[in-house]
Amino acid sequence: MTFFANIDWSDIGQACLDTLIMLGGSLILTIALGLPLGVLLFLTGxxxxxxxxxxxxxxxxxxxxxxSVPFIILLIVMIPLTVMLVGTSLGVAGAIPPLVVGPRPSTRGSSRDR
Incomplete structure (x- = not known):
């Protein structure tokens, strides 16, 4: 078990607790802000x-x-990998790797929205 000899398990526990606090806080704010915004958007259609x-x-x-904010963050985070893969982080070529990594389902344009 020399592989784990240098690990401070109290730091791991604190990191896990911090992660749970961040997830819980973002969940609460997402529900508190996103749900009313979505309902209003639907009702005013x-x-x-x-x-x-x-x-x-x-x-x-x-x-x-x-x-679009999460995709912009993904673009920035992926700059080193994008440059390594395609030689640039700008333009069409620079947008391709994040577009491959970050697709998500969208309800935009579905027949229910019309």
Whole structure:
């Protein structure tokens, strides 16, 4: 067990606790902010209970900006790997590796949204 000889298990425990606190905090904030935003976006859509084109457009812009933040972070984090793979982190070639790594399902354009 010399492989684990230099590990300070109290630091591992603290790191696990810190991770759980970060996850819990982000979960609470995501629910507190995201759920009302999503419900408002849905309710202000065309043919819905509180139809309002202006409010729906503004909420749609906010949601689309917030949805792009994780991808922008991924672009930045992947710069070294992207440069190693394609020789640049700029332009179309620089966007390809993060686009391969970070796809996610999207409900945009589904028949239910129309």
């Amino acid at each position: 065309q043919g819905r209970l509180a139809q309002n084109r202006v409010a729906n457009a503004v909420l749609g812009i906010v949601v689309n900006i917030l949805r």
